Amino acid sequence: MKRRSAIRLFTGIGVVALLLWSLDRLFPLPPAPLYSPIVLAQDGTVLHAYLNPTQKWRMKTELREITPVLRKAILEKEDRWFRWHYGVNPLALVQAAGRNLSGRGRTTGASTITMQVARLLEPKERTLLNKLLEMLRATQLEAHYSKDEILQLYLNLVPYGGNVEGVKSAALLYFQQTPDYLSLAQTVTLAIIPNRPRGLVLGRNNAAVLRERNRWLRRFGAAGLFPAQDVADALLEPLDVQRHPAPTLAPHLARRLVRQFPHQAIIRSSLQRSKQSKAEDLTRGYVRRLRELGISQAAVLVVNNRTRQVEAYVGSADFRDFAGQGQNDGVVAVRSPGSTLKPFLYALALDRGLVTPKLLLPDVPTNFQGYRPENFDKRCNGEVTLERALAYSLNIPAVRVLNQLGVPAFTEKLQQAGFQNVKRNRAQLGLSSILGGCGASLEELTGVYVTLANGGRYAPLRLASPPGPLSFREGEPRRRGSESSGSPSLQERASGGEALLSESAAFLVTDILSQLTRPDLPLGAASSMRLPKVAWKTGTSYGRRDAWSIGYNRQYTIGVWVGNFSGQGSPALTGADVATPLLFDLFNALAYNAPNDWFVPPAALDFRLVCAESGRVPGENCPNQVIDYFLPNVSTGQRCQHVREVLVSGDGSYTYCRACAPAAGFRRELYPNLLPEVAAYKEAQGLPYRRLPPHNPQCQRVRGGRELAPTITSPTANTEYVLNAREQQQLLLSCTTDNEVRQVHWYVNDQFLRTARATERVFFRPKPGPLKISCADDHGRNTDVLVTVTELE
Template sequence: MNRRTGLRLFGGALVAVLLLLAGLDWLFPVPAAPQYSPLVLAADGSVLHAYLNPTQKWRMKTELREITPVLRKAIIEKEDRWFYWHFGVNPLALVQAAGRNVFGTGRTTGASTITMQVARLLEPKERTFGNKLLEMARATQLEIHYSKAEILQLYLNLVPYGGNVEGVKSAALLYFQQPPDYLSLAQTVTLAIIPNRPRGLVLGKNNAAVLQERNRWLRRFQEAGLFARQDVADALLEPLEVQRHAAPTLAPHLSRRLVQQFPGRAIIQSSLQRNKQTKAEDLTRNYVRRLHELGITQAAVLVVNNRTRQVEAYVGSADFHDFGSQGQNDGVTAVRSPGSTLKPFLYALAMDRGLVTPKLVLPDVPTNFQGYRPENFDKHCNGEVTLERALAYSLNIPAVRVLNELGVANFTDKLRQAGFQSVSRNRGHLGLSSILGGCGASLEELTNLYVTLANGGHYGKLRLMRTSRRTSPPNPLSKREGELDLNSSSKKLKASAPSLLERGLGGEVLLVSPAAAFLTTDILAQLTRPDLPLGAASSMRLPKIAWKTGTSYGRRDAWSIGYNKQYTVGVWIGNFSGHGSPALTGADVATPLLFNIFNDLAYNSPNDWFVPPAALDFRLVCAETGLVPNETCPNQIIDYFLPGVSEGRRCQHQREVLLAEDGSFVYCRACAPAAGFRRALYPNLLPEVAAYKEAQGIPYQRLPPHNPQCQLVRGGRESAPTITSPTANTEYVLNRHEQQQLLLSCTTDNEVRQVYWYVNDKFLRAAAATERVFFKPPPGPLKISCADDHGRNTDVLVTVNEL
């Protein structure tokens, strides 16, 4: 056989062997990855919450960076000092072990390498000679697939520590309450020696035996030159007083949410700050405990860093383990009535449309908006108020009026852009009541809306996951089990998850202008307001924040959401059962907790505040209306406005009239005589404002009646009464057994003194212009008519049915 033929035969044999090995590797793949205990970490990497794995074991994944040089040296010296030199099986150790076992000399051993132990831990089998051969084959296979560092990592994740505790990290957290890379030399050696005797050396039960064995190995490691003499001396003096502790259970609601979002993932790093989370949980639990006697059992809190939009504290309920109060419900994501918390956003949108400015005066009188009659929270009207007072005092009627002018569709479209899921699902079914809590919202959605105001109107998704430039080392078995790293998980989430998680890390949307956001913030930061908690104004700990409260119908939900430049904090308080409480209001119940959280979490934050953007400017406006003054506006004040956006309508709060010499009546241009009259200025009030003042007995300068001799205005409809009740083209269902009646009311011009009501063209009765008239209508279609004392008439058609 020549040399060339020999090389060919050798090459063919080598290829055959490689093909055989590849075939065996394909037929008998590497064992499946171990099922780890899901861990949710804080932003600093500490463990917030740990869960049992699917087999009910504490098997927390030890990352490569947590394997310290001390731990690595101790394990390798004790278990397999030739670990880095063999290929899964140590032939020399096999020969030595066989000699000891056959001739009975020395300690009987199995010569298992760390890699062979990994193979056995991945596939536990009865200890027989045949299984030992399979174990060696598996060890060789593992060496082909994984690096030494990855094999060591697997070993440290699988070694037993007694009971249902497996892995170095599980033992470190459950016994020493520290991750492996924070342990001392003595603690590290303690964990290194237990896996061979997990039943005899049980931490918390056999501490004396563990201490003796630990010190014995410390001396052996010193003799081997692994650690410095002084370090070992210090370690020998360290006491061992340990017991098993409960696994970490901070942030249970967010942890559950993230684990459900990332099934099968061993380590999830959240955006939470551990100290803020702990304080928020403690404050919430202790605060709600004091509310129990008021029938209030739950609360939820969200703390957001405005700059990063990362959630730094997430409290889903006052007590996760309070089953009687449904503590496992997540109040951060629960959809509830938002009360008045949407009003700041409405006014900001209206400012951007040029409809309002802070000093604009709005009517605050009983008003019928096409059948919808809102009331203020205290059932009281103020006649007229500025926009800033309407927002600071959370008045309902002015807010509905502004929404009616802005348009419900324009408002709800912005809410959809802001991620309000309930609004998106109810497209086309929301009305004017949405500004008073008629649409559903979650604390997460509302808080992010205020983060948007804090960020100058820029909206982006909240971030519940920490973003980091550092990439973790590859997981040994991730290829097979699909354990994704942070980047790949984010991509998966972007494609499939509708929640406010990592998928929203992209660009932001400008929902309101920086100018409108600043003006809204400026109003919300005012301290002269009714929702300031009692005694808070004199407190030295009153935080510098802008905030808004809200209370839902039936006092079922109390809200208070505030922000400064650094943080936004959202608070909800109520009952998950939906039961209300007479004491449940945003001002009295939710705001004190909001202030407590700001004082504890952000009291020492930089004392900077929002500054007006360049797009804002000042102008003089009439104090009576908030509009650009004319020559009849002596009282003028300064107001912010958006140049080129805010309307420049001139004030008409007074109108010039032609008055008879004795002041008994007024003339129109058509009936004014050539002489014998004088010019005078009278308040130009809206009809509904004049009617309210008349009904409340509020004095004002009322216009005298029109010239009774004037024939041109009789029968005219341009100033005819406006029927405010009943609503035109509406069906009314009345209960005949309760003798229910129908309300007749209208608004008229100032000069009208009396009106006349007709039903189906039959005279009903005369009444004062502002009087509310009740009558029992007959069933069927009705024509309701109202005529004033000038002969002007208005009709509406309604239908009445009886039950």
């Protein structure tokens, strides 16, 4: 009999449980409320807030923001038995029914906090039937959520008048603080308004709100809820508040993160509020002074090198500047990077053993397979060391090094460094990519300099911090029994990275970039002792449309872009003159009096003596030697050959090769061993140098290989030239030759044109159509190029 009763009991329980489960599945809880997306700084303060999809300010209150004071005030006022009932308080229902039937006391519905949440989630007309449905929903809520989560939902949904909902929205819009930073008086103020949101409107009915607040403070004090002294102090606190605009710091990053995480109510960015505010103020004030120069915008990125977190992100000088297209994000906009990639190129060349800091590079007009770059100031320097070429941002040496390294090797490294435009257009990129021919963003460029600051190791920049343990995914309340998944620490995630460069190459480039004189100080200024030491590089795009300045030290990397989003150039727009002052304003503001610990040479780096005339390992004739860094087992050990031994006739009028040298009557002399283009430059500029005498005219041997043949620098091979017939325009013929060459012979379509000096510029008027231009030197070596000429009437 007992066994049969037990079976019936368990069967009944099972049927009821199945019925409840079926009802729960048939009538699921309403969806989670739509929150206002908010973006937080590293310290948890709100940087930027948006209206939710229903145009309400409903910012999500996190569990950690529900302080004990707020919890006590809400529970004491709204539902003392909240912790003990299961959504419905039977005793309160009986008491309310008695009062309502007898007509004594205030009419009440005996709503618990859980029942109020059910009503706020599904607003309905207040009827008896809807009250019963509200009770069922409350029970259902208790089955799905913990008490803390139900209280959190309540505090996120309570009305505060107008389109303001939730305690966090009210705290920010009226007190400009999050709930966990409010005083006792402010907390009680927010606790009492939801019952009368239309009558107690902050900023409009402050006197009424003050009276009601003090009344409840006294009640809480009498109940012993808070210490008597705290209540007395709160009663003396004035209430002079008004509604403030929602926070709007970092609008560009906030918009970017909200788009990236569309279902997340609270997004924790990597920004530091004080640095962000300072960067915005400095950028806005600086661009205001540039407007008379036709420059309307700037963008700034500040990165912590140790963590790779972005601590300040300024997409434009003024987000609300519609005339200047201020809503464009200059941090991600793809622009011409100018010369800002040169440090990365030279570091790669150092790692390949192609160059060292003291190596001399030709800085003369050069034709690189049809591409003829020019320096920014239109001048050449003959030969310069690599460190001078980088420090002064010379274009021709950079293109020469890229030509030696190879464009594919360079663009492959840029792709590994996260350059998306390079990845998409890598097949079309050429030598011009080092001078701005490949599009890049401020974020990508700054990431490369962070790589230099981190010893050549690359990792993407971090815009958002890892979520805290109390945050819920996609803005929904966490279910009972759920646990936040652990995530690696910030230090663990920031360490490591992909090695794009060696630590030695990164140090050498940093050492060169840090030798530049700061433009914001006079030489030897005593005040510079407290200012941060910085390695920095500028860049200016073609047409002066973009000005760049990017700098770094051990702590920070700061990238600055200045220009116009319309793409309009300005004569004053250069990296050195326009972008660099803002760069150092930012460094001085963010890192003033910071520890000036600087980079130290890595153990893998060594130094050696090199010839001062070439920067190579000294040969037999190198009396002038200097110390230079090098990478052991990597840097080239090629011996210096800046001079060569030549057999000269007794009177010095001819040179001999080994085949035609007489048995006697000659002497051995040392002559400069210049590259043909360097010799041609010196000749054209009238610069003195010791030139070889002509070769023995009686020598019948054609000497040298194809590599010593003349190089035609004009016209450019496989190019179409359009000439104006009315202006009688002509075509220029020029070449570079070996040092011994005195004369060259020009041919057009295999017809002799004329003989000229090796360095002479020849002009002639060609006929329209395809042309074969040939140049032969006085040693019988020949070079051809094919061009097309079109004539306009």
